[in-house]
Each structure stands twice: as C-alpha cells, then as structure tokens.
Amino acid sequence: MAINIGENGTPIEILLVEDSPGDVRLTQEALRDAKVQNTLHVASDGMEATSFLWRQGKHANAPRPDLVLLDLNLPKKGGREILEEIKLDPSLKSIPVVVLTTSTAEEDILRSYQLHANCYITKPVDLDQFLKVIKTIDNFWLAIVKLPSDPT
Amino acid sequence: MLVSGAALLLACLAFGAYDVFALRQAIVHNLSILAQIAGSNSVSALLFNDPHEAEKTLSALKAAPNILSAHIYTTDGQPFAAYSRDRGGEAPTLPPIPAGQTEARWFQDGQIVLVRSIIFQGKPTGSVYIQSDLREINDRLKRYAGIAAIVLLTSLLAALLVSSIFQRAVAEPITHLAGIAGVVSRDKDYSVRATPTGSGDELATLIETFNEMLAQIQERDGALKKAHGELEQQVQAVARRAEELTRSNTELEQFAYVASHDLQEPLRMVASYTQLLAKRYKGRLDSDADEFIAYAVDGAHRMQLLIGDLLAYCRVGTKGEEPRETSSEAALEQALLNLQGAIQESGGVVTHDPLPTVIADGAQLVQLFQNVVGNAIKYRSAELPRVHVSANKNGGNEWIFSMRDNGLGIDPKYFEKIFVMFQRLHGREEFSGTGIGLTVCKKIAERHGGRMWVESEPGKGSTFYFALPEKR
Numbered sequence: 001m002a003i004n005i006g007e008n009g010t011p012i013e014i015l016l017v018e019d020s021p022g023d024v025r026l027t028q029e030a031l032r033d034a035k036v037q038n039t040l041h042v043a044s045d046g047m048e049a050t051s052f053l054w055r056q057g058k059h060a061n062a063p064r065p066d067l068v069l070l071d072l073n074l075p076k077k078g079g080r081e082i083l084e085e086i087k088l089d090p091s092l093k094s095i096p097v098v099v100l101t102t103s104t105a106e107e108d109i110l111r112s113y114q115l116h117a118n119c120y121i122t123k124p125v126d127l128d129q130f131l132k133v134i135k136t137i138d139n140f141w142l143a144i145v146k147l148p149s150d151p152t
Numbered sequence: 153m154l155v156s157g158a159a160l161l162l163a164c165l166a167f168g169a170y171d172v173f174a175l176r177q178a179i180v181h182n183l184s185i186l187a188q189i190a191g192s193n194s195v196s197a198l199l200f201n202d203p204h205e206a207e208k209t210l211s212a213l214k215a216a217p218n219i220l221s222a223h224i225y226t227t228d229g230q231p232f233a234a235y236s237r238d239r240g241g242e243a244p245t246l247p248p249i250p251a252g253q254t255e256a257r258w259f260q261d262g263q264i265v266l267v268r269s270i271i272f273q274g275k276p277t278g279s280v281y282i283q284s285d286l287r288e289i290n291d292r293l294k295r296y297a298g299i300a301a302i303v304l305l306t307s308l309l310a311a312l313l314v315s316s317i318f319q320r321a322v323a324e325p326i327t328h329l330a331g332i333a334g335v336v337s338r339d340k341d342y343s344v345r346a347t348p349t350g351s352g353d354e355l356a357t358l359i360e361t362f363n364e365m366l367a368q369i370q371e372r373d374g375a376l377k378k379a380h381g382e383l384e385q386q387v388q389a390v391a392r393r394a395e396e397l398t399r400s401n402t403e404l405e406q407f408a409y410v411a412s413h414d415l416q417e418p419l420r421m422v423a424s425y426t427q428l429l430a431k432r433y434k435g436r437l438d439s440d441a442d443e444f445i446a447y448a449v450d451g452a453h454r455m456q457l458l459i460g461d462l463l464a465y466c467r468v469g470t471k472g473e474e475p476r477e478t479s480s481e482a483a484l485e486q487a488l489l490n491l492q493g494a495i496q497e498s499g500g501v502v503t504h505d506p507l508p509t510v511i512a513d514g515a516q517l518v519q520l521f522q523n524v525v526g527n528a529i530k531y532r533s534a535e536l537p538r539v540h541v542s543a544n545k546n547g548g549n550e551w552i553f554s555m556r557d558n559g560l561g562i563d564p565k566y567f568e569k570i571f572v573m574f575q576r577l578h579g580r581e582e583f584s585g586t587g588i589g590l591t592v593c594k595k596i597a598e599r600h601g602g603r604m605w606v607e608s609e610p611g612k613g614s615t616f617y618f619a620l621p622e623k624r
Contacts, residue, residue: 125419
C-alpha cells in the first residue's frame, strides 16, 4: 500500500551521507524550515552509512530512511559502492537515492544512473541556490512523489 | 716490347731486301762486264773460226768461282766454244735476245743467265752465254740473317731489361696508387696511405700529393662526422626538450585543473558561510561587521568566478572532444541561442554569411562564437550593437572567420593584452567579467591548429578573426 509520507504526522527520515561538516550544516539549515517535518540522520563516511542502512552495531535501532542524500566522494567506502549495495538489496532498493556531489564529470553522472540512482544533482556553488536545491529535493521526493511503503 | 721487336724485324727485312737487290745488280753488272770481255777477246777466234782460242779465253773465267759455265755461239746460234766450272755438260740452246737489245738476263733455279751479242765493227759476230750461281747472295743473306738475329735478340733483351726497370719504377707505384684510390672510393676509408717510392721523382711527388690530399679529406671527413654527430645530438636534445615541454605543459594544465577543481570545495564553504553570515546577521552586528562581511562575500564570489574560468580554460586542453566535421553555422546558431537573452536585452542584431563545414570540436566552436559575440554585445557603443560573421578561404588551406562589430573598439596597443588570461581593459564597476573569454577563444583556435587576432580602432568597432586549417 502506498502511503503519502509526512501526511500521517510521523516525521520523515532522511539519511545524509556526507563527510563535509560544512555541507552537513548547510543541509540542516536548508531543511530547518522545510515544509515537511523531518529527522536528518548523518553518516560521515561510507562504513557508517552501511551500518545505518543495515542496522548494524550502534545503529541496530536505526529507522529505515525515506530518502538518501548521497555524496560520491567519501572516506573508507565510496558513494558508488553504497549506491550499488542499496539498489541490490530488495528491502532497500525502493528508497529514493539522490546523488548530491560537487562532481560535474560525465562519467560520474553516467555511472550513477547506471547504478540506478534516482537523480543526480551537482551542489550549487551559490548559497541561495544550494538552499533552494535542498528544499526542492525535499519537497519533490517527500511531498510530490508517491512511493511504496516499506516492503518488509 | 712486341712493337719494338716487330719494328726491328721489319727494319732488318727492309735492309736485307735492299742489300739483296743491290748485290744482284752488282752481280749482273759483273757478269755483263765479264761477258763483254769474253766477247771482245773471242772476236778474232770467231772471225778465224778458231774455237780452241775461244775456249782458252773462256777458261780465264775460272778466276770467278761463281761462274758455272760460259759458251760462245756463232751468229747462227751454233755452239762455238764452251767453259764449264765442273767440266762436262751440254751447251744449252741459245736463248733469244729481244730485238733491238745487245744483252738479256734471266734468274732461274737459283741461277742467273746472261746472254750478250758480240758486236764487231757494228756487225753481230756471235753471242756469249754466261751462267752464274747465286751462292754469293745466299752466303751474304745467311750472314746477314745471323747478324740480324743477334741484333734483334740483343735489342729485345735490352728492351726487356729497360721495361722491367720501367715497370718497377713507374708502373708498380701507379698500380699501387690506383689500388689505394679504389680502396678509398669503395670503403670511404680515408685513413689508408700510398707507400712512398723514395725515388724523389715526379712519381714520388704524385704519391706524396695524393697522400696529402687523403689526409685533408680524412680531416674534413672527421670534422664533418663530428659536426653531423653534434647536429644529431642537438636535434635529439631539441626533440627531448619539446617532449619535456609538452609533458610539462600537459602536467601544468592537469595541475591547474586539479588545483582549481579541488580549491572549489573549500571556497564553496567560505562563500556559503560568508553568505549565510550576511543573510542571518546583516544589521544585527555593527556597520563595520556588515562592511567586512560584504567584502568577504564579494571576494569569495570573485574567486569562484576566477576558478570557474580557470577550469573552463583548462578544459579546452584537457577535456576537449576530437575535432570532426562540424557545421560552423550550426555552432554560431547555438551560440546565438545561448546569448538570446543578452542580445534581445541590448536590442542588437547578429547577422552572418553562409558559413562552412570545418574540422572542429563543436562545443568549443560554440564557446568561441559565444565569447566573441557576447563581448560585442557587452562592450557596445552608444549605437545598437550589430555583429556580422563571415568566413573566407585563405590560400586554399585555411578558413578565416571574421566577426565584425560596431562596439567600443580597442586601442592597437592592447591587441596583445586582451588575449592574456585575466587581463581586462575596463574596471569591474564598468563591466563585469574576469578577462578569460578571449584567452579561451585563442586557446580553442590554437588547439585546432589555428590562430586568433583582432583588428580595431577605438570608436570604430572591432573585427575579431580566427583561422582554422581546412584539413586536420
């Protein structure tokens, strides 16, 4: 059964996989006054993202994210690897993954979509643009788009 | 040797023949005299028909050992008296004397026969017949041949001796010289030398000169080889330098790209947070703080533009597509589409002639047109901006594109400067921009094996040109 996320009062769970604290903070700033009530979880490297998604170790009680914002260049384990693993896992592959990175390289864009990224966005260099993009992502994926409920 | 022998032989033969001839003449002459004497002495015997007296006269011929026989005949040809050296023998038939002559002679069977009429008081009284052998001639010939043979042999021996001396003195050194010359021309070995004869003659001088010549050639050959080697080394060094330069250029481009790319991240942080500061705290601190933050925001913003431009410049060299057949007209249309807003806003008009298909990176060609036309719109004069683009072939192997505008124009002293990175002719307050546009254009033209330049006069507009080779 499809549910309209956020409308039933439960906060939306967003996983931000980002190693730059500056970008984390900017994303938090952008989401602070977003329309949709949300909880932002941050994984600062690939390993942490993996343990959050598969509920390992200290993340045993982690919620299933409704949206993943994924940077590509991460320490320990790259964003592409995480993307590939999510999209290979039947219980996770329906989660929309937004690749949010500084890279404008054609091969990064192509590779991401080949790994079934739901969209690819280059971080705007301008602050206002950045805030706008985050809000737009948030609004689009969490308010406009219809997504299936957790298949488990 | 052969020639001298033959000449000598010929000379001997000639002398021999002449001698034989002369001897014969002498013998004939002698016989004639003997016949005359015998005839005169026999006249009375004939007149008195006394053969005995005649034979006595003839027997006097014994003194001449070469006389074989002698006969006296009467006028009617009958034998009258005879003498024979070896006794016996018939009197031969008297051979006739040709009419009108008193004497006749014949050479036959190694003998000579002489017949003479005996004339007494104008009337023929009888004939004398004398037969003589040629032993004297033969003896003489034999002697002569002997002498000739000795002379011939001696002179041939002498010639042989002379020629062998000559061979050793002249022919051998010359053959040796020819051999050395052959070795030199075949092996290009200029270190060999002809062996001097030590004779001090012209030949020695020749060999000495030849050796001197070889020494000079060897010296020059060495110098030439050395120069050649040095030249080759220089060429290699230049090639190495060119290679190093290309590599360091590529590395530099790569470095600039990576550096500016990686600088973007921290810069984005600086820019974002100064902007956030400005956004959230403007008017809440003091006026100094507002001013400081404004400068920080502006600086970060400009740095972002510069780095962006630097990246765009680096991308021309490092991220370009392989040039292929591209419609320059389509590229211009695309550039005009990208500039649509600015052109409309300025009220300008951009026109163009039919433009050719060229070998180029399409995206870069668009960028080139866009930068130049964009400049024409940006640096416009008081008039409405007009830009005209055309292309002509130059000498058949280059397309020269020209982009003429009616803008502000450029002082010729800045023709070089405007193509240099981040060099600008106007202040930031007058016109925005970083001064990368034309630098990128020039780099694009050069990456295609072409050039870019400008012709202009302040107040009369500018014409920017770029040349593209027709073939790759």
